[in-house]
């Protein structure tokens with residue numbers, strides 16, 4: 432645990448019966464050499480008094496953003512800037528919801544918005560809550576933004592129920608913290624363009640052609656690249672996701688707008704990753720007014736420009752990564768796509784499956800590179816797939832530094 436030596440940590444504690452376990456976690460963190468500031472939510476104070484945390488941390492406990500006796504309103508920014516990591520344990524369903532929505536109505540939630548360091552959340556809640564669609568969606572949003580949200584343990588809960596909702600053990604939380612702190616900064620200062628989501632091709636002012644892309648895969652890549660130090664531009668079609676705060680966000684609607692944004696930002700970039708599901712066709716003459724009537728209607732479709740092939744052909748020096756959404760003959764189709772588009776790495780996924788690919792939390796991909804290599808990754812959370820893809824990109828860039836010569 433020596434890697435915590437001298438680390439500045441913030442331990443946020445929210446209002447769950449498991450708040451008492453945060454005392455033990457605090458002791459573990461300080462024993463490992465970390466300097467810990469504890470931040471209690473108003474409800475956490477109902478479970479464990481601040482004196483215990485103050486005594487063990489040797490620091491004043493933070494909680495009231497609006498205390499006229501303190502500089503708390505300013506202090507949360509300074510504290511967030513100093514911190515190497517923020518841990519929230521226990522994190523209630525309420526805290527997860529507020530953090531996902533960007534609500535800042537107390538010291539801890541305000542500090543979470545100001546923090547640019549790794550954040551680890553260890554949830555604890557009553558039976559059934561962890562599975563509620565609202566909580567599931569909030570956890571997905573936070574993970575998509577790069578926050579480590581641990582799985583709660585299963586077992587007996589304070590309510591008497593037995594379910595998944597127990598605070599993970601302190602050693603599990605510490606392990607996750609160490610992982611979050613040892614994230615590689617191997618893209619430090621490098622420009623990375625990521626595309627995500629679907630495009631919308633108008634039929635008339637109220638209708639459009641689109642697809643099932645949620646944007647999760649691309650947003651996970653943007654968040655992972657930003658965590659690794661990259662200057663990320665995320666060019667995204669319409670999604671319901673919050674873009675990673677560290678990325679420059681370029682929202683677009685149509686394939687043509689995406690093309691313009693990608694070509695503009697690709698110049699000077701080290702890596703371009705096209706995870707977006709771009710519409711292959713647009714309506715040639717979209718109507719200016721809403722189309723009426725119940726007659727048969729034929730749409731005159733014309734192909735959109737192939738953005739990926741175009742950016743690769745420009746030979747800007749960027750490492751170019753494309754995705755292939757396939758429903759059959761995945762390997763053969765993906766290999767053909769890699770060659771046809773003239774790119775460096777292709778990430779193929781089988782979008783006929785419901786458990787991966789479009790609008791799923793997880794993905795299972797095959798990586799094919801222009802030098803003949805291939806690697807199948809197991810099914811994982813899209814956040815983990817994103818880091819594995821970046822690992823592959825970095826390995827290939829290191830192995831083929833003069834890759835333009837092989838074109």
Ligand code: PMT
Nearest residue numbers: 644645646647648705708709738739753754755756789790
């Ligand atoms: O968004 P999610 O719900 O998380 O789902 C993720 C995903 C399934 C969308 C993602 O993993 C994925 O497969 N993205 C690529 C989808 C796609 O459009 O595949 P394609 O095989 O049709 O296109 C091949 C490549 O060319 C892609 O990199 C695409 O961005 C690019 N392309 C396609 C058409 C076009 N006109 N211009 C392009 O640049």
